[in-house]
Every structure is written in C-alpha cells, then in structure tokens.
Amino acid sequence: MRIQAIITEGKGSFVLDEVTLQPPQADEVLLEMKASGVCHTDYDCMCMWKDRAPRAEDFLRVGPRSSTYIMGHEGAGIVLQVGENVNHVKPGDRVLLNWAIPCGQCFQCLRSAENICENRRSLPDERFDWRGRKINTSFALGTMATHALVPRQAVVKIDNEISFAEACILGCAVMTGFGSVVNAAKVTPGSTVVVLGCGGVGLSVIQGAVYCGATTILAVDIAAARLDMAMRFGATTTLLADTADRGLQQAALKVRSMTGGRGADYCFECTAIPALGPAPLAFTRSGGTAVGVSGIEQSIPFDMELFEWDKTYLNPLYGQCRPTRDFPLLLKLHSENRLKLREMVTRTYPLDGLSEAFSDMRAGRIAKGVLVMNA
Ligand SMILES: [Zn+2]
Ligand SMILES: [Zn+2]
Structure with missing residues (x-):
C-alpha cells in the first residue's frame, strides 16, 4: 500500500x-x-x-x-x-x-x-x-x-x-523518566530527590518520584517556565540555575545546604547536556544514587572524587522497560488520574x-x- x-x-x-x-x-x-x-x-x-x-x-x-x-x-x-x-x-x-x-x-x-x-x-x-x-x-x-x-x-x-497523543508519549519520554525512578533507582518513600532538567523526561521523573512517595522533590532548570511546570507535576521545591554555573556546581552547593549539608538521596540527570554527565553525583549524598537518564554518550572529563563516598551511578536504558509489566501500570495510573499526560x-x-x-x-x-x- x-x-x-x-x-x-x-x-x-x-x-x-x-x-x-x-x-x-x-x-x-x-x-x-x-x-x-x-x-x-x-x-x-x-x-x-x-x-x-x-x-x-x-x-x-x-x-x-x-x-x-x-x-x-x-x-x-x-x-x-x-x-x-x-x-x-x-x-x-x-x-x-x-x-x-x-x-x-x-x-x-x-x-x-x-x-x-x-x-x-x-x-x-x-x-x-x-x-x-x-x-x-x-x-x-x-x-x-x-x-x-x-x-x-x-x-x-x-x-x-x-x-492517541497521550498514549504515544508513554512509549519513550514517560517510560524513560518514570522507569528510571521506579525500576532502576527504586526510590524509597520519604526520600529526597533532585531532578536536573524539567523537559518531558524530567517531568516524568518527577511523576515517578511522587509515585514512589519521595517527600522532597527538588527541580533544577535554567528556565523559569519549566520550573513552574515542574511544580504542577509534583516538585516540592525549585531552583533556578544560572547558565554560567558550569557543571551546576553552585546549584549543587545550594542543594547541599538545603539538605542539611548532606546532599540528596537521589539525583536524576535529564538535561542531555554532555558537560552535565557527572553533575548528578555532585548533588548526591555519600551512599546515594545518581542516575543518568538522558543517555549522554559523549566523551567528557570526569572527576572521580565525585563518587566519594560509596555513591552509585546508574545509567538505565529506557527506564529498564519491561513492556508487559510497565505499560499496564502506566495506563492504570493514567486511568486513576495519577499520571499527568x-x-x-x-x-x-x-x-x-x-x-x-x-x-x-x-x-x-x-x-x-x-x-x-x-x-
Ligand atoms: Zn523518544
Ligand atoms: Zn532478547
């Protein structure tokens, strides 16, 4: 045809x-x-x-x-x-x-x-x-x-x-963001979660963090409009980052002081900006979990000190999607008005x-x- x-x-x-x-x-x-x-x-x-x-x-x-x-x-x-x-x-x-x-x-x-x-x-x-x-x-x-x-x-x-317009985005951005939180990082209730970048994937990370019962969801972006959106999707706090803040180091210091000097339990990178590949580690506490969600593949310098101490960096593909488990869950959450599409x-x-x-x-x-x- x-x-x-x-x-x-x-x-x-x-x-x-x-x-x-x-x-x-x-x-x-x-x-x-x-x-x-x-x-x-x-x-x-x-x-x-x-x-x-x-x-x-x-x-x-x-x-x-x-x-x-x-x-x-x-x-x-x-x-x-x-x-x-x-x-x-x-x-x-x-x-x-x-x-x-x-x-x-x-x-x-x-x-x-x-x-x-x-x-x-x-x-x-x-x-x-x-x-x-x-x-x-x-x-x-x-x-x-x-x-x-x-x-x-x-x-x-x-x-x-x-x-159809809502359904089609389940099969990439939503699955990637939500699954990175729920399947890969397995965020636990009461956690502090930082989300770097609040586009379609970042907003899906926020929805996953809400689903997991995270109590503090801190959204970081350089665009105020995207942070407004993050709040509507379940973020509890926002931080407007400066474009001149290389590697988001200043933002990471602010988040550290907002979390009693410790850092977040989890940080998700959803920016697709190669230079920000290591950034989620800077926001994460010792023993915490940093997650590269956007799939950065470029070669970049990486300060190994960022892993100190006992931090884990996960790099899940497509939110570790298992289609027969995950799509029925996402569709159910949508039908219960618990997933904003x-x-x-x-x-x-x-x-x-x-x-x-x-x-x-x-x-x-x-x-x-x-x-x-x-x-
Ligand atoms: Zn896609
Ligand atoms: Zn196979």
Whole structure:
C-alpha cells in the first residue's frame, strides 16, 4: 500500500513523501498511525551523518541496514492488519508502540532485562520502498507516517479512554523518566530527590518520584517556565540555575545546604547536556544514587572524587522497560488520574509540521510536541 511518511538520510534534513509498504508477514502488524511524539533523539538521528559516515552501532537506532529511513519512534494508532503469528492484538485495536522491541529469548530477555535485548526485533528493508530504494524505519517503527509496519513485539494494546497523543508519549519520554525512578533507582518513600532538567523526561521523573512517595522533590532548570511546570507535576521545591554555573556546581552547593549539608538521596540527570554527565553525583549524598537518564554518550572529563563516598551511578536504558509489566501500570495510573499526560503534551502539529515542532522543542518552548495524523 502507499503511505505518506517523513524520510531522512541522516544528513540534517527530511522530506514528507510517498512510500510503498508490503503487506504484513507472519510476525508483523500494520497500523494506521494516529500520533507520533517528537523527541530529541529524532532530531539527533536526523543529523547523525551530517559530519561523519554511518557506523555499525548507529543501526541500533535506525534499523538494520539502510542509512535512509522513516523517522519517529513514539507512536500510537489503530491495528489494520496482522500476520498469522499475531494473537495479542486484532484489527481495530487501539495500540501504542514500544521501541525497545524484545525478542523474548536471548540472555538479557531471559533475565527480564528486555530493554537491553541482544536480538532486538526489526523488519527487513524490503518491506519499505521509497523512490525505488529499500529503506529502514527508525527504531524498527517509523511512526512519523500515516501508517507503520512493525514487529508484533512492539505493539501494546491500550484502553479506550486514553487519547492517541497521550498514549504515544508513554512509549519513550514517560517510560524513560518514570522507569528510571521506579525500576532502576527504586526510590524509597520519604526520600529526597533532585531532578536536573524539567523537559518531558524530567517531568516524568518527577511523576515517578511522587509515585514512589519521595517527600522532597527538588527541580533544577535554567528556565523559569519549566520550573513552574515542574511544580504542577509534583516538585516540592525549585531552583533556578544560572547558565554560567558550569557543571551546576553552585546549584549543587545550594542543594547541599538545603539538605542539611548532606546532599540528596537521589539525583536524576535529564538535561542531555554532555558537560552535565557527572553533575548528578555532585548533588548526591555519600551512599546515594545518581542516575543518568538522558543517555549522554559523549566523551567528557570526569572527576572521580565525585563518587566519594560509596555513591552509585546508574545509567538505565529506557527506564529498564519491561513492556508487559510497565505499560499496564502506566495506563492504570493514567486511568486513576495519577499520571499527568495531557498536561505534558504542550502542543500538537500536523504531519507536515515537523519543522515547527523541532524548532519549538529545540528552543525549549514545549515539554512535549506530538504530530497528530489526519486530525
Ligand atoms: Zn523518544
Ligand atoms: Zn532478547
């Protein structure tokens, strides 16, 4: 079938164009897409090969082979057609997509670490044809399109009351932030939690800390508007950081004095600013836990003294998501009005509004932007 999709070659630009999809094979699902979240990762992947050639590890993100691919990895929609081995969803079901698509059989999956599956599912590029070329899909999903063809393990059924725009952000920002608190750090009731950066992921960390019963949730950001939002999501105190405060050292000293000189029990880094990779350690007490949530990968100098004493630095991928455990919990919390999602989707855009969505996101004007198809 012919669909409309946003395609990039990873050199800093994209086009909205027609792609031909093959029908779903045995383990595949065809969806009509209704919403796709817009994520910093989408922007980074779009620029990945601007200044360098593709490397093998890049294809973990964008798919198995081709360096041209359909963008987007945060999706929700309606099942149109399923292959013969698919029995957990049927045509007409409302679903969200999960980008860490577990095989269910490898070493990591068998120890329940499905987020770091060693044999992540993806589809062969023969399924997607763009101007006579075989192409990939971002994270084996390709949600920025009118339709998507995905592995069955990526598809999670959702209830009727949640909107597609709310559901799609569960499958990345919300899962990453919430899961880093609940699954990875396992924040205990009564704790003091510091959150560095209050975008979509940071706000999800705050919601996770509220869920865990943290009593002090201290939000740090350089934008006053984001701190206002943090308070609405459950932060108890805010600290406006100075852009000149390198490594957030001054902010860390302030937090230390606010916590009786000891430091916080937990600190979560959600800024995606490479220089702030070590920062959460500076806010954390001896024996406490620092968590890198934003997935910084750059090479940066690291003062080992920051680990003193007995501190732990966790670097969870995707909030250690186990899809069958975590999405039912998040959907339940949403249905009980204990998870703010609508409030997180600051703005929606049509499929041809991605440029505007990227510029709003990069200017920090929105917590989360979502493309809404056929609205
Ligand atoms: Zn994302
Ligand atoms: Zn696996």
